[in-house]
Amino acid sequence: xxxxxxxxxxxxxxxxxxxxxxxxxxxxxxxxxxxxxxxxxxxxxxxxxxxxxxxxxxxxxxxxxxxxxxxxxxxxxxxxxxxxxxxxxxxxxxxxxxxxxxxxxxxxxxxxxxxxxxxxxxxxxxxxxxxxxxxxxxxxxxxxxxxxxxxxxxxxxxxxxxxxxxxxxxxxxxxxxxxxxxxxxxxxxxxx
Amino acid sequence: xxxxxxxxxxxxxxxxxxxxxxxxxxxxxxxxxxxxxxxxxxxxxxxxxxxxxxxxxxxxxxxxxxxxxxxxxxxxxxxxxxxxxxxxxxxxxxxxxxxxxxxxxxxxxxxxxxxxxxxxxxxxxxxxxxxxxxxxxxxxxxxxxxxxxxxxxxxxxxxxxxxxxxxxxxxxxxxxxxxxxxxxxxxxxxxx
Numbered sequence: 495x496x497x498x499x500x501x502x503x504x505x506x507x508x509x510x511x512x513x514x515x516x517x518x519x520x521x522x523x524x525x526x527x528x529x530x531x532x533x534x535x536x537x538x539x540x541x542x543x544x545x546x547x548x549x550x551x552x553x554x555x556x557x558x559x560x561x562x563x564x565x566x567x568x569x570x571x572x573x574x575x576x577x578x579x580x581x582x583x584x585x586x587x588x589x590x591x592x593x594x595x596x597x598x599x600x601x602x603x604x605x606x607x608x609x610x611x612x613x614x615x616x617x618x619x620x621x622x623x624x625x626x627x628x629x630x631x632x633x634x635x636x637x638x639x640x641x642x643x644x645x646x647x648x649x650x651x652x653x654x655x656x657x658x659x660x661x662x663x664x665x666x667x668x669x670x671x672x673x674x675x676x677x678x679x680x681x682x683x684x685x686x
Numbered sequence: 687x688x689x690x691x692x693x694x695x696x697x698x699x700x701x702x703x704x705x706x707x708x709x710x711x712x713x714x715x716x717x718x719x720x721x722x723x724x725x726x727x728x729x730x731x732x733x734x735x736x737x738x739x740x741x742x743x744x745x746x747x748x749x750x751x752x753x754x755x756x757x758x759x760x761x762x763x764x765x766x767x768x769x770x771x772x773x774x775x776x777x778x779x780x781x782x783x784x785x786x787x788x789x790x791x792x793x794x795x796x797x798x799x800x801x802x803x804x805x806x807x808x809x810x811x812x813x814x815x816x817x818x819x820x821x822x823x824x825x826x827x828x829x830x831x832x833x834x835x836x837x838x839x840x841x842x843x844x845x846x847x848x849x850x851x852x853x854x855x856x857x858x859x860x861x862x863x864x865x866x867x868x869x870x871x872x873x874x875x876x877x878x
Contacts, residue, residue: 581869605824607814608866611831614806615873622799625817628840629799637800648820674800677773681807 495539495546506530512556512665514549516541535665544669551675553620553640554597555665561590561599565609568602568646580604584612584621584643591640592618598662599641606645613641617682620675625649630657634664636671687731687738698722704748704857706741708733727857736861743867745812745832746789747857753782753791757801760794760838772796776804776813776835783832784810790854791833798837805833809874812867817841822849826856828863 497516498505503526509515514537517523523531523538531538535555539546563586566577580603587599599619601609606623613621621641622633625648633639642661644654666672689708690697695718701707706729709715715723715730723730727747731738755778758769772795779791791811793801798815805813813833814825817840825831834853836846858864 579866579869581866581873585873605821605828607821607825607831608829608870610802611806611812611814611829612870612873614803615870616876620803622803623815625821629797629817632797633799636797637803639799639803674771674773677771678800678804678807681773681777681804684808 495549497541500524501527501531501538503527503530506534506536509534509536511535512554513537514539514552516546535663537665537667539672540669544672548672548676551638551679552666552672553634553638554594555667557597557662559596559598560662561587561596562602563587563600564602564646565604567604568644580608581612584609584641585616587641588613588616588619588621592616597640600658601641601643602646603643604645604647606643606648609643610641613643620678624657624661626653627656627660630661631664634661634666635668636666638666638672638675687741689733692716693719693723693730695719695722698726698728701726701728703727704746705729706731706744708738724859729857729859731864732861736864740864740868743830743871744858744864745826745830746786747859749789749854751788751790752854753779753788754794755779755792756794756838757796759796760836772800773804776801776833777808779833780805780808780811780813784808789832792850793833793835794838795835796837796839798835798840801835802833805835812870816849816853818845819848819852822853823856826853826858827860828858830858830864830867 501523506527516539563583590596591599603609610621610623620639622639623643624630693715698719708731755775782788783791795801802813802815812831814831815835816822
């Protein structure tokens with residue numbers, strides 16, 4: 495991770511979109527650079543407050559590829575097609591997101607509840623069901639979710655569009671939130 | 687598990703509340719008994735459709751004890767009290783629910799999202815965040831959740847009351863839903 499004493503507008507312009515950089519202790523970001531960093535979804539880690547290991551847990555801020563799957567409730571099935579169980583659908587998305595083949599994943603089932611439970615069983619996944627734009631935003635900002643689940647019977651198409659757009663474009667930036675992701679990982683490692 | 691060829695109103699009256707019983711192949715339940723079984727939260731498993739092992743995964747229908755915990759957003763803290771991180775709070779509730787010290791668990795944090803993620807990391811927990819009565823009911827009926835999470839900033843007190851009451855009093859009864867819980871357990875066993 496690149497380290498800065500001061501981040502200027504010029505620095506912010508040339509950093510790769512979605513990158514993470516470290517600001518040195520007592521470092522400084524110019525006001526104009528703040529806006530550019532936000533617009534380019536660059537995460538600034540404050541030295542001594544968040545470790546590089548913790549930052550690696552945050553989801554990719556600049557989402558380019560999304561793994562999407564649905565059970566039989568979210569799609570119009572051709573005649574004779576077999577229904578699919580939500581845990582199978584959720585785990586197929588999880589298996590694309592965890593090795594970072596996809597930057598993020600979206601799972602659709604009847605209510606979105608079961609898929610969120612199942613996806614969270616997979617180490618490295620943080621999944622949330624969102625029924626509103628607020629929940630979608632919080633789930634990224636505060637919890638760094640890398641899988642979103644939607645309920646086909648709970649969310650209308652227009653709402654789903656807003657939820658998905660918000661979720662895909664909200665980065666996780668706050669060091670104090672990022673640090674808590676390590677505690678979730680500790681629970682994964684603890685096992686049963 | 688007790689097995690019946692026919693379940694009458696008299697049988698239904700004497701079965702322990704919240705019990706599970708098996709109905710033999712081509713067995714029969716009288717209409718009056720149906721109502722009593724529902725009222726007494728008795729789960730009827732159809733022979734050959736759901737195994738006793740699968741039924742053991744369903745949450746207790748008659749909830750008597752609830753483990754409750756909250757992070758600093760859900761309670762008024764005395765001066766000088768330390769804030770608590772949601773993964774710690776969620777895991778303390780999970781640790782009471784999994785060994786069945788409590789029949790069910792409730793976790794409160796700012797949005798309820800993080801606690802649901804963290805609680806689901808614990809084997810044997812199925813947690814959902816509920817922002818409405820419908821989600822609370824679905825999460826029990828369809829997904830057999832044993833942990834409910836609530837967002838202190840997203841749900842008003844009156845709504846929370848309805849959500850909690852619905853969640854605590856909705857049993858999981860459908861064999862086809864219960865069977866999917868075994869698939870969630872498979873994901874837990876798979877590990878990372």
